[in-house]
Amino acid sequence: MIRRFRRSIMILSIKWLFTILLAGLALAACGAASGTPNRGTMQVVAGENFWGSIAAQLGGDKVSVTSIVTNPNTDPHEYESSAQGARLFATADFVVLNGAGYDDWGAKLVSANPSSNRKVLTVAGLLGKKPGDNPHFWYDPPSVTRVADAIMAQYKSLDAADSAYFDQRRAAFATALQPYQALVAQIRTRDANLPVAATESIFVYMAKALGLNLISPPAFMKAISEGNDPPAQDVASFQTQLRSRQVRLLVYNTQTSTSITDQLKQLAGENRIPVVGISETVQPANLSFQAWQVKQLQALQTALDGQ
Numbered sequence: 001m002i003r004r005f006r007r008s009i010m011i012l013s014i015k016w017l018f019t020i021l022l023a024g025l026a027l028a029a030c031g032a033a034s035g036t037p038n039r040g041t042m043q044v045v046a047g048e049n050f051w052g053s054i055a056a057q058l059g060g061d062k063v064s065v066t067s068i069v070t071n072p073n074t075d076p077h078e079y080e081s082s083a084q085g086a087r088l089f090a091t092a093d094f095v096v097l098n099g100a101g102y103d104d105w106g107a108k109l110v111s112a113n114p115s116s117n118r119k120v121l122t123v124a125g126l127l128g129k130k131p132g133d134n135p136h137f138w139y140d141p142p143s144v145t146r147v148a149d150a151i152m153a154q155y156k157s158l159d160a161a162d163s164a165y166f167d168q169r170r171a172a173f174a175t176a177l178q179p180y181q182a183l184v185a186q187i188r189t190r191d192a193n194l195p196v197a198a199t200e201s202i203f204v205y206m207a208k209a210l211g212l213n214l215i216s217p218p219a220f221m222k223a224i225s226e227g228n229d230p231p232a233q234d235v236a237s238f239q240t241q242l243r244s245r246q247v248r249l250l251v252y253n254t255q256t257s258t259s260i261t262d263q264l265k266q267l268a269g270e271n272r273i274p275v276v277g278i279s280e281t282v283q284p285a286n287l288s289f290q291a292w293q294v295k296q297l298q299a300l301q302t303a304l305d306g307q
Contacts, residue, residue, distance in 0.1 A: 042094060062166070099125060176288070
């Protein structure tokens with residue numbers, strides 16, 4: 001019975017992925033998420049391509065979106081602004097930044113290029129978060145919905161004449177998100193309270209959304225996310241969790257690597273614990289936000305199925 005149920009979920013997931021890829025391509029065709037902006041349309045700059053993808057899909061052919069951080073080898077925390085980036089911020093009609101200390105370089109570029117006509121959305125401010133809080137808001141499904149609504153509101157403020165068009169784009173994006181939201185709900189229903197581990201705080205919001213019990217030492221995850229050495233006692237505790245198979249899955253950040261996280265991944269493998277990587281930015285960069293998320297969720301689901 002359980003095997004048939006899991007098989008049906010896998011079939012549905014494949015159908016959803018096909019649907020979401022088509023929807024993402026259709027939406028993305030109406031608004032580029034990176035590249036050289038086209039004049040004559042609303043100029044939008046996003047600090048990172050996960051928010052850029054959403055902004056492009058919501059804006060359609062009324063906006064031109066440029067995402068600053070798109071390189072998979074770039075840690076957004078450590079990105080260094082360039083003259084080209086400064087020019088983009090200076091001429092932008094609308095800027096979307098993550099905030100909470102994640103992309104301070106973007107906030108500095110906004111301050112260095114003041115404009116009374118430019119709108120700025122800082123996601124952390126929208127969500128009531130501050131520096132020191134977990135900044136990985138794009139891994140929190142309810143926050144994604146709030147950000148999409150806020151972006152649409154800014155578009156309508158800047159271009160009231162096209163309000164009906166933006167409403168249509170918002171409805172289309174809601175449809176495109178359905179497979180992603182349904183997969184989150186399925187995993188939560190089937191695997192609620194399963195103990196899992198993560199090397200960084202990047203997975204905290206999604207683990208909560210999935211109903212998984214993330215038991216990794218919080219201080220360890222926070223330290224690695226911030227590029228610091230984790231407390232020795234937390235390293236030892238994490239190692240014990242893996243050696244004694246207290247967790248069903250280990251999640252790591254594919255865009256950062258340290259000797260400690262590499263050792264933990266090796267230790268998980270030695271103890272037959274599946275290891276799944278998730279990225280900070282959309283990978284591959286040509287995927288839509290929702291296709292990227294579904295791809296990663298399906299990898300998590302497959303790993304949990306094998307336990």
